[in-house]
Amino acid sequence: MAENDYKIITENLVLQYSDGTESLKNITLNIPRHAISVLFGPAGGGKSTYLRVLNRLNDLASVNEMSGRAILFTKDGQPLNLLHPDIDITALRRRVGMVFARPVVLPMSIKENLTYGLQVAGERNRSRLNQAVERSLTQAALWDEVKDRLDDPAVDLSGGQQQRLCIARSLALEPEVLLLDEPTSGLDPISTGKVEASLQELKKDYTIILVPHSVQQAARTADYAAFFLQGELVEYAVGHEMFTKPKNQRTADYIEGRFG
Amino acid sequence: MSTISPRETLDRAIDELLAQLVEQSAMVEKAITDAVQALNEQNIEHAKLIYVADRQINKKHFEIEENVITLIATQQPMARDLRLLAAILEVTTELERMGDYGKGIARIVVRIGSEDLLPPIRHIQPMAKVCVDLLHRAIQAFVERDAETARILPGEDDKVDDYFNTVYRELMDQMISSPGSVDQANHLLWVAHNLERVADRVTNVCERIVFVVTGEMLEMDRTDDEWYADEPW
Amino acid sequence: MSTRKSPQRRKRTQQIGFFMLRMVAIIAVLPIIAIMAYIVYQGASALSWEFITGYPSDGMRSGGIWPAIVGTFFLTMLCAIVVTPLGIGAAIYLSEYAPDNRWTQSIRIAIINLAGIPSVVYGLFGLGLFVIFLNFGISILAGALTLAIMTLPVIITTTEEALRAVPQSFRVVSTSVGATQWQTIRRIVLPQALPGILTGVILGLERAAGETAPILFTAAVFFLPRLPSSILDPTMALPYHLYVISTQVPGMEPQIQYGTALVLLIFVLGLNLLATVIRSRARARRQW
Numbered sequence: 001m002a003e004n005d006y007k008i009i010t011e012n013l014v015l016q017y018s019d020g021t022e023s024l025k026n027i028t029l030n031i032p033r034h035a036i037s038v039l040f041g042p043a044g045g046g047k048s049t050y051l052r053v054l055n056r057l058n059d060l061a062s063v064n065e066m067s068g069r070a071i072l073f074t075k076d077g078q079p080l081n082l083l084h085p086d087i088d089i090t091a092l093r094r095r096v097g098m099v100f101a102r103p104v105v106l107p108m109s110i111k112e113n114l115t116y117g118l119q120v121a122g123e124r125n126r127s128r129l130n131q132a133v134e135r136s137l138t139q140a141a142l143w144d145e146v147k148d149r150l151d152d153p154a155v156d157l158s159g160g161q162q163q164r165l166c167i168a169r170s171l172a173l174e175p176e177v178l179l180l181d182e183p184t185s186g187l188d189p190i191s192t193g194k195v196e197a198s199l200q201e202l203k204k205d206y207t208i209i210l211v212p213h214s215v216q217q218a219a220r221t222a223d224y225a226a227f228f229l230q231g232e233l234v235e236y237a238v239g240h241e242m243f244t245k246p247k248n249q250r251t252a253d254y255i256e257g258r259f260g
Numbered sequence: 261m262s263t264i265s266p267r268e269t270l271d272r273a274i275d276e277l278l279a280q281l282v283e284q285s286a287m288v289e290k291a292i293t294d295a296v297q298a299l300n301e302q303n304i305e306h307a308k309l310i311y312v313a314d315r316q317i318n319k320k321h322f323e324i325e326e327n328v329i330t331l332i333a334t335q336q337p338m339a340r341d342l343r344l345l346a347a348i349l350e351v352t353t354e355l356e357r358m359g360d361y362g363k364g365i366a367r368i369v370v371r372i373g374s375e376d377l378l379p380p381i382r383h384i385q386p387m388a389k390v391c392v393d394l395l396h397r398a399i400q401a402f403v404e405r406d407a408e409t410a411r412i413l414p415g416e417d418d419k420v421d422d423y424f425n426t427v428y429r430e431l432m433d434q435m436i437s438s439p440g441s442v443d444q445a446n447h448l449l450w451v452a453h454n455l456e457r458v459a460d461r462v463t464n465v466c467e468r469i470v471f472v473v474t475g476e477m478l479e480m481d482r483t484d485d486e487w488y489a490d491e492p493w
Numbered sequence: 494m495s496t497r498k499s500p501q502r503r504k505r506t507q508q509i510g511f512f513m514l515r516m517v518a519i520i521a522v523l524p525i526i527a528i529m530a531y532i533v534y535q536g537a538s539a540l541s542w543e544f545i546t547g548y549p550s551d552g553m554r555s556g557g558i559w560p561a562i563v564g565t566f567f568l569t570m571l572c573a574i575v576v577t578p579l580g581i582g583a584a585i586y587l588s589e590y591a592p593d594n595r596w597t598q599s600i601r602i603a604i605i606n607l608a609g610i611p612s613v614v615y616g617l618f619g620l621g622l623f624v625i626f627l628n629f630g631i632s633i634l635a636g637a638l639t640l641a642i643m644t645l646p647v648i649i650t651t652t653e654e655a656l657r658a659v660p661q662s663f664r665v666v667s668t669s670v671g672a673t674q675w676q677t678i679r680r681i682v683l684p685q686a687l688p689g690i691l692t693g694v695i696l697g698l699e700r701a702a703g704e705t706a707p708i709l710f711t712a713a714v715f716f717l718p719r720l721p722s723s724i725l726d727p728t729m730a731l732p733y734h735l736y737v738i739s740t741q742v743p744g745m746e747p748q749i750q751y752g753t754a755l756v757l758l759i760f761v762l763g764l765n766l767l768a769t770v771i772r773s774r775a776r777a778r779r780q781w
Contacts, residue, residue, distance in 0.1 A: 055669065057665075057668070057669060089671075090671035090673060091671065092671075093669055093671040094670070097669075098669045100665075100666075102662070104662040104663065104665070104666050106666060106667070106681060107681070107685055107779070107780035116667070116670065117670035120670065120671060120672040120673075121671060154780070166666075169666075169670065170670070173670060173671070215338060219338065243338050243342075244338070244339060244342060244475070245474075251339075252339045252340055255338040256267070256270075256337070256340060257266055257267045257270070258267055
């Protein structure tokens with residue numbers, strides 16, 4: 001596969017936080033388009049750090065070193081250097097959306113939560129905003145449940161609904177990549193199932209990178225899987241192969257629950 | 261109060277399952293050995309006991325199946341554990357079939373009754389001994405996850421084939437020279453066929469062992485010494 | 494081990510404990526209630542429309558206190574105009590933008606220290622800087638600026654607290670959808686912190702309104718025949734007026750003194766009530 005058949009390529013990516021915590025040691029990993037790539041492994045392995053390189057959210061923390069190559073190929077095929085110091089960060093964050101572990105809804109109505117990102121980007125057109133609201137809620141499988149109460153405070157929704165709202169919030173900006181960091185860790189099994197099901201739908205239009213909260217979730221959802229251990233990428237494989245016949249001893253041990 | 265990790269629980273459960281598999285295998289080995297012995301001695305009473313014993317083999321089979329399924333549901337095993345459990349399911353089924361072959365031989369003892377046994381009978385017991393030995397070593401290799409042994413055992417299947425060919429030829433000659441013996445000759449051929457099938461199934465068990473250890477699905481052809489990996493269609 | 498007596502004894506001990514705590518709470522509140530009751534009792538009779546809107550006469554012994562009320566109002570207003578943007582702005586900078594280094598820490602320490610300086614020292618400082626050096630003279634301007642400096646640390650501290658109370662996760666989410674830091678502050682942090690900030694401002698101003706020492710040297714005068722016409726004019730003020738009529742005027746009717754105190758009290762308590770209402774309404778409507 002040529003480089004630009006992938007959505008994101010990272011080569012020899014190194015990152016070191018100033019306080020010495022979780023870093024990345026020489027990660028070379030390619031993310032295919034329109035698929036769910038799962039990054040799994042024990043805590044502190046570098047998965048969240050890797051995600052935050054992709055939307056430069058780690059700029060909020062102090063970083064000693066960030067080097068290597070990380071390129072995002074946009075919808076029009078243009079390469080975008082993710083590590084460039086002068087990159088348009090706000091534009092990047094609209095292109096690469098992120099959903100966090102605990103659903104955090106902004107203290108506004110459901111509708112306002114969804115239009116917030118567009119409004120800070122400068123969108124004022126009422127009908128475009130409304131369209132974005134309906135589209136993103138539908139994609140997040142939440143439209144039917146909230147279409148009659150869009151002006152209610154978002155905080156009134158259940159945990160599972162709030163998390164889908166967070167997904168919709170990212171989708172409202174029409175990103176190309178969706179990053180999800182343990183998105184269902186606070187949810188009950190039914191909500192978890194709904195979120196996983198919507199990811200399967202979403203991958204047709206987006207590229208999805210998921211950090212799962214359990215090996216089982218990783219096995220259920222991964223089209224491709226990458227095992228991170230202490231900042232290194234230990235193994236990368238097609239999803240079902242990773243969880244039935246992993247090649248590396250440490251990977252097998254982790255998957256089987258022998259550590260972590 | 262000390263807590264047991266899920267990993268330990270799974271390990272213990274797997275050890276128990278393997279012990280049950282060994283039990284089932286021992287029952288099968290006994291069934292075949294006893295059946296062939298009963299044939300030699302033309303002991304119909306002993307033969308009938310083997311029918312009863314076969315029910316125990318089947319019961320064990322269901323027990324093992326149920327335990328494996330429960331384990332999969334409750335422990336969500338992955339990778340090597342998953343392959344092992346899938347293989348245990350296969351092997352217990354193979355053992356159950358082998359038990360049926362033993363029962364088949366016992367049935368023939370009853371059919372032949374007290375007729376004088378034809379000469380080729382002398383090959384049957386040695387043949388059975390080889391088969392039982394192969395089975396025993398295969399199950400041992402399975403429990404120990406010994407892929408090396410698993411790869412070479414199918415080669416020894418040749419000995420069984422030789423016995424079968426010998427019995428086949430002798431029985432053919434027998435049937436040609438004295439047509440009245442066709443009935444018993446057929447029965448004895450069936451016995452030899454059953455023993456040969458036992459050896460076949462042992463080869464399947466060996467394939468499973470390699471799968472558990474390496475994740476590869478091999479086909480080990482018993483007619484050649486070569487084995488080759490599954491080819492895509 | 495005794496079984497039957499023990500639970501009874503424990504219950505008794507708990508009852509005694511609660512009783513003592515209740516007593517202590519009542520004792521703590523008692524003086525406040527006593528003061529208010531006394532002032533109301535003594536001064537209520539002085540309250541009348543003429544008292545509030547009239548001018549003092551007969552050397553303060555009778556008439557009204559309207560100029561003092563107006564003066565306090567102007568002083569507080571001007572102080573508010575100065576201190577609110579400054580204080581909130583400084584707090585936003587310290588809380589949202591300033592890096593966490595020694596420099597920022599020393600600024601914070603300085604602010605805390607400022608809050609502890611006695612109000613009379615502020616008055617002296619205001620005298621030196623605004624009245625004399627900048628030549629504003631004894632004026633509303635000088636007084637308000639002095640009050641502003643005195644109130645500044647309080648405003649900064651309470652505003653910072655209100656800003657910090659807004660969950661960090663909001664800021665992270667806002668950033669992750671592509672908002673700049675200022676957009677995040679303007680659209681989410683400030684609006685959510687507003688009730689807390691408002692409460693802090695009101696309480697700060699309330700203190701400014703009631704202080705005598707800072708305006709003693711900088712703005713207040715004993716008597717003014719007319720209301721002040723510009724901010725460079727000196728003015729009468731309630732706290733100072735109360736001080737004067739209680740100590741400097743012989744033959745003063747206690748009624749008028751308490752009446753003045755009552756007006757001041759009502760003003761301060763009114764502001765308190767406002768702050769409380771804002772705070773509780775905000776808490777009820779809070780979406781986090």
